[in-house]
Every structure is written in structure tokens, then in C-alpha cells.
Amino acid sequence: MKxxxxxxxxxxxxxxxxxxxTFGVVMALCESGIANSxxxxxxxxxxxxxxxxxxxxxxxxxxxxxxLGCCGFEAIGAYVAALASKYMxxxxxxxxxxxxxxxxxxxxxxxxxxxxxLIGIPALRLHxxxxxxxxxxxxxxxxxxxxxxxxxxxxxxxxxAAGQALIGIERxxxxxxxxxxxxxxxxxxFMFGRSRYGRAVKAIRDDEIxxxxxxxxxxxLKVLVFAISAFFAGIAGGIFAQYIxxxxxxxxxxxxxxxxxxxxxxxxxxxxxGSIVSAVGLTILPELLRAFADYRMLAYSVVLVLVxxxxxxxxxxxxxxxxxxxxxxxxxxxxxxxGKDGDxxxxxxxxxxxxxxxxxxxxxxxxx
Amino acid sequence: xxxxxxxxxxxxxxxxMSLAGCSGGSMDDSASSTSAASGDTITIGSVTTNxxxxxxxxxxxxxxxxxxxxxINAKGGINGKKVKLESLDDKGDATEASNAYNKLAADGNVLxxxxxxxxxxxxxxxxxxxxxxxxxxxPAATSDSIETGNYLFRTCFKDSYQGEVAARFAxxxxxxKKVAVLYGTGDPYSSGVGEAFAKAAEKLGxxxxxxxxxxxxxxxxxxxxxxxxQASGAELLYxxxxxxxxxxxxxxxxxxxxFDGYVMGPDGYDGLKLxxxxxxxxxxxxxxxxxxDDSSNTKVQDFIKSYKEKNNAEPNTFAALGYDTIYMxxxxxxxxGDKATREDVRNAVAGMxxxxxxxxxxxxxxxxxxxxxxxLELKDGKPVYNTTVQPK
Numbered sequence: 001m002k003x004x005x006x007x008x009x010x011x012x013x014x015x016x017x018x019x020x021x022t023f024g025v026v027m028a029l030c031e032s033g034i035a036n037s038x039x040x041x042x043x044x045x046x047x048x049x050x051x052x053x054x055x056x057x058x059x060x061x062x063x064x065x066x067x068l069g070c071c072g073f074e075a076i077g078a079y080v081a082a083l084a085s086k087y088m089x090x091x092x093x094x095x096x097x098x099x100x101x102x103x104x105x106x107x108x109x110x111x112x113x114x115x116x117x118l119i120g121i122p123a124l125r126l127h128x129x130x131x132x133x134x135x136x137x138x139x140x141x142x143x144x145x146x147x148x149x150x151x152x153x154x155x156x157x158x159x160x161a162a163g164q165a166l167i168g169i170e171r172x173x174x175x176x177x178x179x180x181x182x183x184x185x186x187x188x189x190f191m192f193g194r195s196r197y198g199r200a201v202k203a204i205r206d207d208e209i210x211x212x213x214x215x216x217x218x219x220x221l222k223v224l225v226f227a228i229s230a231f232f233a234g235i236a237g238g239i240f241a242q243y244i245x246x247x248x249x250x251x252x253x254x255x256x257x258x259x260x261x262x263x264x265x266x267x268x269x270x271x272x273x274g275s276i277v278s279a280v281g282l283t284i285l286p287e288l289l290r291a292f293a294d295y296r297m298l299a300y301s302v303v304l305v306l307v308x309x310x311x312x313x314x315x316x317x318x319x320x321x322x323x324x325x326x327x328x329x330x331x332x333x334x335x336x337x338x339g340k341d342g343d344x345x346x347x348x349x350x351x352x353x354x355x356x357x358x359x360x361x362x363x364x365x366x367x368x
Numbered sequence: 369x370x371x372x373x374x375x376x377x378x379x380x381x382x383x384x385m386s387l388a389g390c391s392g393g394s395m396d397d398s399a400s401s402t403s404a405a406s407g408d409t410i411t412i413g414s415v416t417t418n419x420x421x422x423x424x425x426x427x428x429x430x431x432x433x434x435x436x437x438x439x440i441n442a443k444g445g446i447n448g449k450k451v452k453l454e455s456l457d458d459k460g461d462a463t464e465a466s467n468a469y470n471k472l473a474a475d476g477n478v479l480x481x482x483x484x485x486x487x488x489x490x491x492x493x494x495x496x497x498x499x500x501x502x503x504x505x506x507p508a509a510t511s512d513s514i515e516t517g518n519y520l521f522r523t524c525f526k527d528s529y530q531g532e533v534a535a536r537f538a539x540x541x542x543x544x545k546k547v548a549v550l551y552g553t554g555d556p557y558s559s560g561v562g563e564a565f566a567k568a569a570e571k572l573g574x575x576x577x578x579x580x581x582x583x584x585x586x587x588x589x590x591x592x593x594x595x596x597x598q599a600s601g602a603e604l605l606y607x608x609x610x611x612x613x614x615x616x617x618x619x620x621x622x623x624x625x626x627f628d629g630y631v632m633g634p635d636g637y638d639g640l641k642l643x644x645x646x647x648x649x650x651x652x653x654x655x656x657x658x659x660x661d662d663s664s665n666t667k668v669q670d671f672i673k674s675y676k677e678k679n680n681a682e683p684n685t686f687a688a689l690g691y692d693t694i695y696m697x698x699x700x701x702x703x704x705g706d707k708a709t710r711e712d713v714r715n716a717v718a719g720m721x722x723x724x725x726x727x728x729x730x731x732x733x734x735x736x737x738x739x740x741x742x743x744l745e746l747k748d749g750k751p752v753y754n755t756t757v758q759p760k
Contacts, residue, residue, distance in 0.1 A: 027393075030393060036474035037395070037470045037473060037474050037500070038470040038474040039474075040395060040470075041395070041466060042467060044395065045463055045467060144554065144584075147554045148553065148554055148583075153513075154513050155513075161513070161556075161560075162553065162554075162559070163553065163554055163555055163556040163559050163560075164511065164512075164513040164556045164560070165487065165488055165491040165511070165513055165556070167491050167513055167514070171395060171495060171499075173395060174393045174394055174395065175393040175394075175395060176393030177393065243395065244462055244463065244466060245492070245494075245495040245496075246462065246491040246492050246494070246495070248462060248488045248491070250488065251462070286459075286464070287467060287471075290456065290457075290468075290471075296419075297419045
């Protein structure tokens with residue numbers, strides 16, 4: 001098989017170029033002023049939604065466990081990042097806003113991750129509906145606790161008032177940086193799914209008893225997935241806090257979590273491409289439908305219902321978009337390989353596929 | 369291989385950091401806030417909650433906006449220019465509200481914004497208003513915490529002000545000496561109003577004999593707290609809760625533990641849900657923004673008449689506040705003049721005096737009006753106009 005495909009390194013390069021091109025489009029739009037604050041706001045919201053859905057996709061799609069508490073972790077990340085940022089501003093630590101944004105966001109992710117482990121250990125003894133209910137319960141607990149914390153309301157910290165919205169958070173989120181955080185999230189999550197761990201997790205999804213009998217530490221892996229998912233949800237929360245500038249405890253509620261679950265199911269459980277497309281699509285759709293004014297939420301619901309009727313597996317099922325695969329097809333026309341790719345099955349043996357994450361943001365560029 | 373990946377990641381991180389220097393990625397650009405009054409129409413934007421749980425409030429506000437805009441246009445517009453209302457929905461969600469607001473702010477023709485509806489969305493919009501220098505008047509967001517003292521204003525009075533006025537009414541009109549407070553600690557509205565009432569009551573020389581709380585504002589069982597209040601000898605119970613809780617639970621439970629003093633509440637009592645014997649709701653008072661029987665204000669009847677003609681329904685408080693909001697914007701733009709910029713309009717709203725359907729007021733430094741408050745009394749289960757408490 002000489003020169004019939006891109007090598008692994010070449011695939012990485014192709015993917016990286018794909019990301020750069022996407023970023024170039026985003027940057028061109030912003031720098032030229034075509035994207036006003038409204039468009040930029042939507043792009044920002046879409047980036048946050050992508051981080052949330054891809055991380056949730058890991059739990060729902062890859063691990064196969066339904067959780068309804070993702071916004072609880074997002075809220076933890078958001079409040080931790082917001083309060084850390086307020087503390088730093090008050091004490092003059094880390095004067096550089098970009099650095100402060102990165103540090104506080106990371107801190108939000110880490111704290112959310114710790115909570116993910118703490119909640120995951122008892123919760124993941126349950127499956128299916130039971131797990132959904134217990135995570136829903138934890139989300140509500142987080143909401144009520146935040147609501148009654150004096151430091152997490154009003155102006156925050158020592159000037160706080162329980163039960164109020166947290167306001168006056170420095171709005172340091174920068175679209176370019178958030179874009180790269182989003183890319184890193186997607187790449188890490190994709191690589192995790194392709195790694196030894198990822199395959200082990202998929203084995204648990206398909207048959208937990210068989211996976212356990214083959215010697216996999218199922219509890220450890222499940223908690224690991226839960227923790228990673230919580231970490232990225234916390235990151236998304238940290239970005240959200242420093243983009244919106246005010247936080248409300250209701251963000252931890254189950255209604256918001258269900259919104260993200262919808263995005264994952266809509267795009268196709270287990271497909272990162274699907275998560276990204278539906279996160280971007282379902283963020284933009286309500287904005288596009290503004291023209292319908294009063295009927296917009298109706299139209300939104302109709303779209304959801306239609307997709308679920310005609311594509312119950314979600315738009316993409318478990319299919320992944322791959323830029324190297326496309327390049328392969330264009331450059332090295334090989335009828336056999338074509339036939340193999342044509343059925344759309346994800347093929348682990350294909351080296352190029354290992355790095356195809358890169359191409360996924362390209363879909364976002366089209367929509368943005 | 370691994371080290372190369374690390375280098376690549378490092379390079380990407382450095383690049384990301386350096387990119388922060390570029391202006392395009394910043395979310396803080398103050399858009400094109402140049403002169404907006406050019407052209408022959410004036411655009412007023414609105415962001416309200418027209419879907420979701422608070423939809424009833426937002427829709428009433430929009431009806432108020434529309435009525436005011438059509439009246440203004442029928443009378444020749446503002447400074448001879450027609451007014452156009454661009455109304456957007458935020459679903460009661462902070463992200464949607466900021467998206468909608470950004471859409472309006474990016475449109476150079478929008479001179480002022482009416483909305484948002486609830487305090488959560490208003491808190492999200494407040495920093496955007498300051499950043500885009502676009503005057504924003506929230507008709508009915510009463511939370512104390514949303515104030516910025518800059519580009520965000522409101523038409524309604526704020527929670528703490530309402531508690532203070534209620535205390536004054538209790539001291540001066542009801543002439544009670546001993547009061548008790550019951551509120552939900554987890555709810556900003558309930559706790560905010562309750563605390564403000566207790567503070568003002570002590571200042572006015574009344575004795576706060578008991579202060580009880582529930583963990584949330586939508587509990588259904590208050591007998592334990594109410595028994596203590598009854599035992600404390602209070603003549604008046606101040607219970608800042610929403611209509612859905614105060615009506616069916618707090619008041620009947622208070623009467624059933626033998627409390628026969630006054631019960632007072634805030635504007636959350638609007639549309640109080642009643643159960644059982646209507647006589648148990650006697651001696652109940654609440655403060656609110658607007659009353660259809662307000663005899664001290666001549667504008668009210670005109671408003672009700674034109675609202676009925678247009679919508680074929682009785683206006684409520686939110687419609688009245690929305691209606692006033694548009695007239696406030698009109699007054700500000702007229703004052704700012706023909707070539708008004710967004711900044712000019714803001715300066716005209718700051719400190720303005722206004723006389724509308726929901727009372728007379730002046731804007732204070734923090735952007736909240738100091739205004740007259742309507743007190744309603746329940747008689748045979750129906751709210752009846754009692755008095756108007758004027759600001760001090």
C-alpha cells in the first residue's frame with residue numbers, strides 16, 4: 001500500500017491546517033468588523049455550548065449513562081471562576097485580564113472536577129433512569145446551596161447577599177481565546193474517545209458485565225469519565241461567567257441541563273461532530289427564527305420533533321466528520337478504500353481517522 | 369513525537385495569548401454608538417420575556433409598549449419623527465437576553481431600549497448597557513442588586529423601597545406598634561423586601577416582635593412560624609411572598625392559628641389566589657405600582673380606556689409600567705433634542721421627573737425612581753384602592 005493515504009503525521013498537519021483555516025475565518029470576520037457584537041456574542045455562546053455538549057457527549061454517548069446534572073457542574077465552575085476573579089480583582093492579584101481569565105476558568109474546571117468525582121462515586125453505582133434522577137437531584141442541591149450562600153450573591157465575597165444574582169463579574173472572556181479553549185476541549189475529548197481508555201469506556205457502554213469480566217475496572221472508568229465531563233462543564237461555566245458578567249443560581253437547574261441533553265441527542269449520541277453541529281445549530285436556530293417572532297419557539301420545537309421522528313439516532317448517529325478522509329479521497333482515488341469509507345462507519349484501523357477531530361470545527365465556520 | 373506535540377501545544381498557547389492583543393476578539397467593543405436620530409424614524413428596541421414561565425409579564429409589557437408607541441405616532445411622533453418598536457424575546461434566559469440586546473445595540477438606529485422583564489435577565493443586560501452606552505429602562509425588574517447607576521434605569525420602584533413604604537403605611541395609616549415579618553430566605557425578592565421592611569419599621573419606632581423565615585418562597589406549610597408570630601402579640605404580619613403562596617397558604621394558615629391582625633404584602637400579591645372563606649382575607653393590604661381605581665391620578669382612566677379599545681382586555685400592572693416606560697423614553701428623547709446620541713438620551717433620563725400612569729417620580733442617582741406607591745386593600749376577596757403613599 002504505497003502512497004495510497006496520508007501518513008499519520010500528514011493527517012495531523014491537515015487537521016491543524018483545517019483548524020487554522022476555521023480560526024482564520026472567525027478572525028477575519030471579527031477584525032474586519034463584519035461580525036458585530038451580536039454575531040460575536042452568538043459565536044461566543046456557540047463555543048460555550050460546544051464545550052458543554054461535547055463534554056456531555058462523553059457521558060451520554062461514549063459511556064452511555066444519562067445524566068441530567070451537567071449544569072450543576074457548569075454552575076460550580078461559573079461561580080468558582082467568578083468569585084476567584086472577584087477576589088483577584090479586589091486583592092490586585094494577576095493584573096493581566098487574559099491570564100486571570102485563564103487561571104480562574106481553569107480553577108472553575110478543577111473544582112467542578114472534584115465535585116464530579118465526589119458525586120460520581122456514589123451516583124455511578126446506579127444506571128439508566130436511576131442515574132438520571134440522582135444527577136438531577138444533585139443539580140438541584142447545587143442550585144439550592146448556591147442560592148443560600150452569602151458569598152455567592154449580590155456583589156459577592158464579603159459584600160455578598162444570599163439569594164441575589166451574582167453581579168459585577170469582570171467580563172474578560174475573549175472570543176479568540178475561548179475559540180482555542182473550545183478547540184483544545186474537542187481535541188482532548190476526541191482523543192480520549194479514541195484512546196485505550198476510550199475503547200474501554202465504549203466496552204462498558206455496550207456491555208458492562210462483559211467489560212468487567214474482561215478485567216476492566218468499570219467503577220474507576222465511569223468515575224473518570226464523569227470527572228472529565230465535569231471538568232469541561234466547569235470550564236464552560238467559567239467562560240460563561242466571564243462572558244455574561246452576572247450569574248443566577250437557576251442556571252444549575254435541570255431545565256438547562258435538559259437543554260444540553262437535547263443538543264447531544266439531536267446531534268447523535270457518541271458523535272462529536274453531531275454534538276458540535278447541534279450545539280452551533282441549536283444556538284443559532286432561535287436567533288434565525290426571530291423573524292417569526294411569536295412563533296419562534298413553536299418552530300424550534302417542530303424542528304426537534306421532526307428530527308426525532310425521521311432520524312431517531314440523531315442527525316449524525318455515530319458518524320464523525322474527517323478532513324483527512326476527504327483529503328484522502330480527493331488525492332488518492334482508491335476504489336477499495338472508497339468503498340470502505342463510503343458506508344460512513346468509523347474505522348479505527350484507518351490511521352488518518354485518529355486525528356480527524358480537527359475538521360469538525362470547520363462545520364462551525366460555515367454556520368458562523 | 370511526544371515532545372513535538374508538546375511544542376505544538378505550547379506554540380498554540382502562545383499564539384492564543386498573543387491573539388488576545390488583537391481587538392477583534394474582545395467582547396468589549398462599544399459598537400457603532402454614533403448619532404442615531406438621523407433618518408425620519410426613531411427606533412426603540414425592547415427585550416422582554418415573551419415565552420417561558422414569565423411570559424405573561426413580558427407580553428403585558430409589550431402590549432403597553434405598543435399602545436404607547438401607537439399613541440405617540442398618532443400624535444405626530446417624537447420631534448416630528450415616527451417611532452418604530454423593535455421587540456425581541458429573551459425566553460427569560462440570561463444568554464438569550466444578552467444576544468437579543470447585542471442585536472439591538474449593534475443596530476445604530478436604536479436609540480433606547482425598554483426591558484428586560486425579570487431581574488435575572490436585567491442583571492445580564494446591565495453591563496452590556498453600560499458598555500454599549502445604550503440607555504435601558506426596565507419596566508418591572510424590582511431587584512435591588514441590578515443597579516449600576518449608569519445606563520440602566522427602571523420604571524418600577526425597587527424591592528427595598530417597597531418594604532420601606534409598607535412600613536410607613538403600617539405606622540402612619542394603620543397605626544400599629546408591634547409588627548412581625550415572615551419571609552423566604554432563599555428568594556431574593558422575598559428576603560430583600562422583608563429585610564427592608566424590618567429595618568424601616570424599627571426606624572419608624574415600631575417594635576419588630578418576631579422575625580420568622582421559610583427556606584424557600586414556595587413552601588406550602590407555615591403553621592409553625594405563624595404560631596410563634598401569633599404568640600408574639602404582633603398586630604401586623606408582613607409576609608412578602610408571591611400571589612401563589614400568600615393567597616392559598618399563608619393568609620388562611622395565619623387565620624387558622626388565630627391571628628386576626630393585619631396582613632401586609634408587596635406587589636407579589638397582585639392576582640392573589642384565594643381559597644375558602646373570603647372573609648379571612650379581610651384586613652389584608654398590599655403595595656403595588658398601579659391601580660385601576662386610583663382616583664388621585666387622572667391619567668389612569670385615559671390609559672385604561674385606550675388599552676381596552678386596542679386590546680379588548682383590562683390592562684394589568686405590567687402593561688401600565690410598559691406604557692410609562694415608552695413615555696419616559698419619549699420625554700428623554702424630546703429633551704435630548706433632534707440630533708440626540710445615545711449618550712444624550714441617557715443624560716436626559718438621569719434625574720428626570722416624570723408623571724405617568726404609575727405615579728409621579730424623579731429618578732435617583734442609582735437609576736431607580738423615588739415614586740408614589742399604591743396601597744390596595746382586600747375587601748370581600750377583591751383588591752380595592754386604599755390610598756397612595758407619596759414619596760418623602
